[in-house]
Amino acid sequence: MKRILENIIENNRKWTKEGELASYIPELTRADKDALGICVTTLDGDEFYAGDYKTKFTIQSVSKVITLMLAILDNGKDYVFSKVGMEPTESAFNSIINLETNTLRKPLNPMINAGAITIVSLLSGENSDDKFNRILKFTRKITGNDSLNINEQVYSSEKATGNRNRALAHFMKSLDIIEGDVEEILDVYFKQCSIEVTCTDIARIGAMLANDGVLPWNNERVISREATRLVKTIMVTCGMYDASGKFAVHIGIPAKSGVGGGIMAAVPRRMGIGVVGPALDEKGNSIGGIKVLEELSRELDLSIF
Template sequence: MVSQCRSNKELQQLVDEAKEYTKQGKVADYIPALKKAKPDDLSVAISYPDGKGFCAGDVNDKLTLQSISKVLTLAMALMDKGEDYVFSYVGKEPTGDPFNSIAKLETNRPSKPLNPMINAGALTVTHMISGKSVDERFERILRFVRGMAQNPDIGFNEEVARSEYETSDLNRSLSYFLRQQDVIHEKIEDLIELYTKQCAIEMDCKDLARIGCVFAMNGKDVLTDKQIIPEDIARICKTFMVTCGMYNASGEFAINVGIPAKSGVSGGIMGSVPGKCGIGIYGAALDEKGNSIAGIKLLEMMAKKYSLSMFNI
């Protein structure tokens, strides 16, 4: 039976224990702006559907969504284009390869990304976001994110976006390959600009937990009684979070933690405990797979203490 956190102090005890693991990781350095993050910081927030919540750690720290944004744009693309269209261009299967690998694109037939959570798939999905310009499409993404987090002040980190744009040669390579395969049909620089801004959307772990709670409640904001995402699309997104959300450590994470989750190389993790709560974590020190090393340990502790795994009977 799932139990609830009862106090910030209770949660802080878990943060203090997990924080020791930050020493074993390091911040992302291939995006220059992310190197400025403090590797020993760790924060967590839990958001329950009744509006209650708890938080602990360095909760005022901001994180950029990075790959967590892939879940949000997937939901938007499915709402914009429909399931048949989206999955005619991107697959549904996990991969054991790194998230930015080009290898499977060259060997698979038809040559389309295996899933929306790897970079090739996420670029394909972002390409599907409707709008007449990069600015219009990005504004739609921002409005969607703000609505889910119930925070109209969410914006994006221009320094991180610019840093990513200037160092996106691999993503450009993936995009040009996909355009050659007739998967992408727009100017690559427009797509890279939109994608890097999407990844640079900035918030704290409390905002992230509220977004996770919407997915946990099948796309519904229970407090406002608003169905933000259709139930079936929320289900699809959560399924990808289970099978592909933690890069090529997703299988191990499913066994050790057992909740739908998505990580990003800024150190963020968004968790959605089905029917129960959303979890937002930020810890910039990463393991070798690109996941927050202390964040994963903290989620393992929380899953055990509160019996969060969706696979528990």
């Protein structure tokens, strides 16, 4: 496995030259554009690495999977999906158009920004600090990494430049989609996106999902089989922004990307995969990371279809 991963990383390093860093969050432009790394975590707990797998990056939209799981644990799936939809979108992840034009009168899915902000508003907690601490505690649990924390510089940068997200949140507040204080909800959202991780951390989240909600390293169930099935399905249809359909056709595994360059994937009953490549394509997905996953899926016959 290690040799396979090393070969795939080297075969696809050239693609990092074709992408760009996420400049709309200024702090993300400090990332190494040429970095490309991978970690695979099996359901036996074995881990294999290649490339720049030690590179740290902020989790960004991969965190939407984590908060969706927490919201389901707090409220049950029926209530959660009365507030957000399950439909994919052809619009960008930060689009406001769908909120005004779709007949659901709620965000189309939990993986776009409007949906993820709504999910945060559903989380239990006395205040914004309490909510975020629950997210951080849960993330540490499902990664097996008690040292995880936010990158303060990225958090400050996101908060200072997050006006599109503020527009989305205030618009949803006007439609009674979200309840509570908008700025407090957004503060939690900016913090969750700023949690700093490595490939190993997100590969372990993927392995837990691949293992139907059970942590491979200690056999502890953290979420129900039904909930993990639902989350993985949403990842397939919505996890790669408006490139999710193409990703499903060519790679065929549940995955979630983030503009920090991470992609977390879960191959049911086989493995979790974490990839990092901060250079992004026009959809906001890691350009090298997608190529790595495409070759790995072909090499190991990972597609679920």
